[in-house]
Amino acid sequence: MFTELNSILNTNPDSITPGEFILISDRQSDASFLIHHFLSFYLKARCKVCFLGLVQSFNHYHAVSQRLGVSLLQAKEKGQLVFLEGLSESLSVLIPQEDNAGSQAMDFLRDPAAGLKSLYEFVRSSLNSPDGAEDWGPPVLLVDDLSVLLSLGVSVGAVLDFSHYCRATVCSQLKGSMVMLTRCEGEEEEDEGDDEGSERLLKGLTHQCSLTLHVQGLPTGYCREIHGQVEVCWRRRPVAGQYTPKKLFQYKVHDKGASFFAPGTSSAVL
Amino acid sequence: MAASKSGVSKPAVTSFQKKTRSKLISISGTRPSVQNGQLLVSTGVTSLDYLLGGGLAVGTVLLIEEDRYDSYSRTILKYFLAEGVVCRHELFVASAQDNPDDILQELPSPILDDVAIHKPAEQPRLPSDPPDSLDAMKIAWRYQNLPKVQTALASSSRFGHYYDVSKTMEPEIRQAAKCHRFYLPEHPTQSSPTHSTMLKSYSALLKSLQEVINREGFDLTTPMSNSRNILRVGLHSLGSALWGDDLCCRDNPRNGHALATFLYGLRALLRSSLSVAVVTVPSHLIQDRALMGSITRLCDNAIALESFKGSERETNPLYKDYHGLLHVRQIPQLNCLASKLPDHKDLAFKLKRKQFTIERLHLPPDLSETVSRVSRGELAGAPTAASACGTGTSGNKHLDF
Numbered sequence: 001m002f003t004e005l006n007s008i009l010n011t012n013p014d015s016i017t018p019g020e021f022i023l024i025s026d027r028q029s030d031a032s033f034l035i036h037h038f039l040s041f042y043l044k045a046r047c048k049v050c051f052l053g054l055v056q057s058f059n060h061y062h063a064v065s066q067r068l069g070v071s072l073l074q075a076k077e078k079g080q081l082v083f084l085e086g087l088s089e090s091l092s093v094l095i096p097q098e099d100n101a102g103s104q105a106m107d108f109l110r111d112p113a114a115g116l117k118s119l120y121e122f123v124r125s126s127l128n129s130p131d132g133a134e135d136w137g138p139p140v141l142l143v144d145d146l147s148v149l150l151s152l153g154v155s156v157g158a159v160l161d162f163s164h165y166c167r168a169t170v171c172s173q174l175k176g177s178m179v180m181l182t183r184c185e186g187e188e189e190e191d192e193g194d195d196e197g198s199e200r201l202l203k204g205l206t207h208q209c210s211l212t213l214h215v216q217g218l219p220t221g222y223c224r225e226i227h228g229q230v231e232v233c234w235r236r237r238p239v240a241g242q243y244t245p246k247k248l249f250q251y252k253v254h255d256k257g258a259s260f261f262a263p264g265t266s267s268a269v270l
Numbered sequence: 271m272a273a274s275k276s277g278v279s280k281p282a283v284t285s286f287q288k289k290t291r292s293k294l295i296s297i298s299g300t301r302p303s304v305q306n307g308q309l310l311v312s313t314g315v316t317s318l319d320y321l322l323g324g325g326l327a328v329g330t331v332l333l334i335e336e337d338r339y340d341s342y343s344r345t346i347l348k349y350f351l352a353e354g355v356v357c358r359h360e361l362f363v364a365s366a367q368d369n370p371d372d373i374l375q376e377l378p379s380p381i382l383d384d385v386a387i388h389k390p391a392e393q394p395r396l397p398s399d400p401p402d403s404l405d406a407m408k409i410a411w412r413y414q415n416l417p418k419v420q421t422a423l424a425s426s427s428r429f430g431h432y433y434d435v436s437k438t439m440e441p442e443i444r445q446a447a448k449c450h451r452f453y454l455p456e457h458p459t460q461s462s463p464t465h466s467t468m469l470k471s472y473s474a475l476l477k478s479l480q481e482v483i484n485r486e487g488f489d490l491t492t493p494m495s496n497s498r499n500i501l502r503v504g505l506h507s508l509g510s511a512l513w514g515d516d517l518c519c520r521d522n523p524r525n526g527h528a529l530a531t532f533l534y535g536l537r538a539l540l541r542s543s544l545s546v547a548v549v550t551v552p553s554h555l556i557q558d559r560a561l562m563g564s565i566t567r568l569c570d571n572a573i574a575l576e577s578f579k580g581s582e583r584e585t586n587p588l589y590k591d592y593h594g595l596l597h598v599r600q601i602p603q604l605n606c607l608a609s610k611l612p613d614h615k616d617l618a619f620k621l622k623r624k625q626f627t628i629e630r631l632h633l634p635p636d637l638s639e640t641v642s643r644v645s646r647g648e649l650a651g652a653p654t655a656a657s658a659c660g661t662g663t664s665g666n667k668h669l670d671f
Contacts, residue, residue, distance in 0.1 A: 030603070030609070032603065033608075087537060091542075094531070094534075094535040095476055148567070153527035185564065196560050255608060
C-alpha cells in the first residue's frame, strides 16, 4: 500500500468508497505495481478479496505483498482471500491428463470461443459464499491482467462481457469494488482504423469504469530516476466540489513502495 | 583471532557462524540473486548475465528475438546450452529445423583455466587494431595512471564460464551431460483431442517437456531429494513455419494465439519446476507488432538482436567496432516491486575472435584532422564536406596553441 497514492486518490483503508470500478492500464511501461498496491490496500481494509492472478505465480504475489506488509497466506487461511492461480490451473487444461480434475474456472482455454462464463461463475461463487466464520467487509475483485486473456484467444467482446457481468454483480449488487489491469502495446496513434484487440478492450473498459489510472513511459524516453507517469482520471465523480477530472504524476518504484510527484519535481532533477 | 586459534585445542565453537539459509538449495552453477533471493543460473555470456540482473532466474523464460540470419541468436542459445553442460545441468533441446544433435555438436569449447583469458598478451595483435594505436599515443602523464574505461558489461564477481567460439566442445565433455531431445520431424504426432487454440506441435512439445520434468524429478512439488539439478530448456525458432505455425507467413495468422498459449503453458511448467528456458523467435518475420508484444509479455526476459549483416550499417564507420545492436525489451519483476532496469539502453554486441560480448554503444573517437563531429547521415558523403571545412587548417597539420 502506497500512502502517497492514497492521498492522491483521497482514500484510506478505513473509509472506502463502495461501487468503484478502478481500471489500471499501461502502455510501454509496467503498471503491475499498482495491482500490488490495491491488493494490499483492500486486504488491510478487511474486505473480502477475490484475486484472479493470471500472469504470475502465487509465490510472486505473496513475496511482494510481504514487502508491503500483508501476508497472502494468512489471508487465504482466514478465508479473506480467494486466489485463482491461472498458471497452475491452466496446466491441467493445456496438457490433458487422464484424471482431469482441474477447476472449471480456466475452461476458456479449452475453447476460447465459448467465452468467460466459467470464470465469471468462479468470481460470483467465491464472493457470494456465505462463509459466516468471520464478517468481512464489502467484496472486491482484482484481475491481473485482462489482456492476457486476449493473448490466449478470448475475443474482446467476451472480455468486455465478463467485466460488465462482474461490475453488475460486484459493484452494483454486492456494493463492492473492482480493480482490473489491462496492458496495451505500441504507440497510441498508430493504426488509426485498425481496431486492434487491446486498444478496443481499453476503450470499452474506460467506458465502464469510474476511475482510470493510466501508466505510461516518459514521452522523452527512458530514465533511471523516473520510471514513468500516471494519469489519474475520474469519471462521473467531481472531487470535493470542484471539477478536476485529470491529474498527472510521475512515479518511481522503490523496493517497498512507490513515490509519486508532480512532473518535473523528481529529486533527481531538483 | 590468532591467539584464540593457538590456545584452544577443542573444536572451535565461535559465535561467528556463517548464516546459511536452509531454504535455499545449493546446486552447482547457481547462485542466489542479491536483489530478491531468486536462484540464478548463468546464460553463459557474462555480459548478458550482468544485463539481466546477475543471471537468469530459475523458472523463467528468456526470449531472444532472432537477428535476420539467426547467427547471433543461435550463438547465445549455444552458449546457454554449453554452460549447462559445464555445470552438469540437464538439457532439453527442441527444434523443428536442425536436429538437436547438430546443435549440440556445435557447442563452444569451454575455457576452464580462466586465468589466462584476462591476459591481454594472449590475444594476437593485429596491426590495424585501434586500441593498440591508442596505447601508443602520448597522453599527459597525470592521466596515465587512471584506470581504463571499461565498456564491456561485467559484474565484479565471476559467474559462469568463458568459451572459445572458434572451437567446438570435446565430445567427452558433451556426452557427460544428460540431454533430452525433441526433434519435431521425428516426433510422432499424436492424434489426441487437444483443444483448438494450440497447435499439435506445440502441445506435443509441452507434453514432452512435462514428462521430462516429472520423470527426472525437476518438479518442485515432489519431495526434496538430495541431488537436485537444473533443467535447461532451449527451444529454437519457435513460431517459424516449420513448427506448423503461420505467424510468420501471413498478415492475419489463423492460429495467432497458438504461440502465446504455448508460452503461457511453458511459464506455468517452469514456475513449478527447477528449470529455465531460452526461446528464440524469428520476430522480424512477424508483421503484427501487437502479437509480438503479447508474446514478449508472456516471456519474462526479452532481448532483441539486430545484426548489421546485410544492412547498410555494416559499412558505416560509426558501427565498425560492433556486429549488431542489442535491445532489452523486458526485464522481469520477480518477487519484488521494482525491476532492475539497466543503466544504459544503447547496447551493442560483437563476436570477438573467441568471445561474444555486449558493450555500451559509444561512438569511436574522431581522429580525423577536423574535430567537428559529422552526423551519421552525412558520413556517407563526408569526404567532400570534411575537406571543405578543413581547407583553413590544411596548411599546418599540428595544432599550435
